[in-house]
Structure formats: C-alpha cells, structure tokens
Amino acid sequence: MKFLDIGEVAERSGMRPSALRYYEEVGLISSIARSGLRRQFPPEVLLQLKLIAMGKSAGFSLDEISGMFGGNGAPDLPRALLHEKADELDRQIGELAALRDTLRHVADCPAPSHMECPTFRRLVDVAGRRSGTKRQKRGPKGGGGGGD
Template sequence: MREEPLLDIAEVARRSGLAPSALRFYEKKGLIAAAGRNGLRRTYHPDVLERLELITCARSAGLSVAEIGRFLVARPSDADLRDRMADKARTLDEQIGRLTRLRDSLRHAAVCDHEPIVDCPQFKRAVGNVSAPATTPGGSSSRPTRPSG
C-alpha cells in the first residue's frame, strides 16, 4: 500500500478553504498536527483535511476551539463532556427551529399577495412564531408552523 504524499500548508489551505494563519492557529491549539516541514513550509498528512472538516463544522455549530479540543480527545467515560455536547445539541435544535420558521416566513412573503406584505395576517403570525422556543424531543412537535396563505 502506497502512502499518500504530504501536503504543504498552501495546499491544505486551498483544499480546506481556510487561511494558512487558521491552520497555524489550530496547530498551536493542538487541534491539528504538522507532519514536518518542507523547507520553511509546514507539511501535513492528507487526513488532516477530514479533521479540518470536522473542526469547521463544529465551529459553524458554535463550538469554541477549547470545546473542539476537548471533543477531539474525548473518551466514552467523559460524562461531563457528553453532557455539554448534549446541551449544545439542544441549543442547535432551538436555533434550527427558529431558522426553519424564519425560512418559512420568508417563503410565504415571497409569494404573498397581501399589500403591504408585512401586514399580511399569515406573515405576522409566522414572524411571531420565529422567536418562539422550539419544542423539545418528546414534546408536541418539532415541526414549524407553516404559513397558510
């Protein structure tokens, strides 16, 4: 089995969409590790791209660099971290619910014939639901109310 060639920092930056400074920052924080250097340039194993996808996804979900660092080394016995991740998942569920209701409100506004659109009763009702808390698993429903008009 042939080992894949190392990628220099510029190639990792290009493929990941992250700035080289972000890669150096993640390395300094222990989230990724360079395989070595080619002259003055850091080199990385190609599997660093998968790790960077996970980091990018976690960052977009609102996890801090410290939280990501703890998650990357977590063991099944880390009950505290599991509890924090479950809390984060609940927060994301609430955000997803609000964004879904907002999307539905905007979709209604895009086809609404009421003049002005902001005075449309269905739109007002939908917008009022945007900031409402999402129902929790086991609750009545996690589906957003859709405008009907």
C-alpha cells in the same frame, strides 16, 4: 508514510496557510516536521480540519473543538455536548422555519395591507414572544439596565 506540506494541506482543505498556522499555534493541529521552512503534516490532518470546520459550522468555539481532540490528535467527541448542540440546532431550525414561513406569507398575502391580515398579525405576535423569551434568557442587550 508520505507527509503533506502546508501548501498541499491548504490546497486540499481549502484553508489558507495562515489559518493552518493559527490552528497549529492554538493546538488544534500539529505539524510533525519541516522540509526547509515548510511545515509537514501527517495525512490525518485533513480529517482533523474537516472535523474542525464541521464543529465551527455547528457553533462550537475553537476552545470547545480543541477539547474534542485527544492528546494524539484523534477525535474524542463528548456525546452529551454533541446532543446539547444538536438540540440547540433543532431549536434554531424551528425558529428559521417559522421565519421563512412568515416571509413567504407576507410575500404572498393577498390582503391590501399586511396590518389588515390576521395571519400576519398572529405571526408577528408569535415572533415577538419568541424574541422576548430569548431576551429574558440572555439578559438585556448591552448588559446594562434600561431598555434597548
């Protein structure tokens, strides 16, 4: 089996060596040997790094991602947690689509003033209700009492 040194892993994965050293420090990946001062990794580390990048893109923390790898570094993906994250992404996609549609409407609206446009006012009302719902779920900003 041919091992990859840290420079090769960095080049193939597009990650900085400092990130690879950090991932090793927190237990996300493991080097298996050294050649001089250079860490050596098994080729499977490239798949692990892709999974880590995908997990980060999906919004998982490094601690959550770490829990998705078994003791031997093989993925051990918690299906229920993945479903929860997929549902969360669906909600975000819906919110972003509504925001995109609002922006397009505002950009293309023929009304002389956006405040005169009933569609714009309706879209703002809907966005305000969504924002208020989020704030209620998460609590007030800053964690203190009072307003924003």
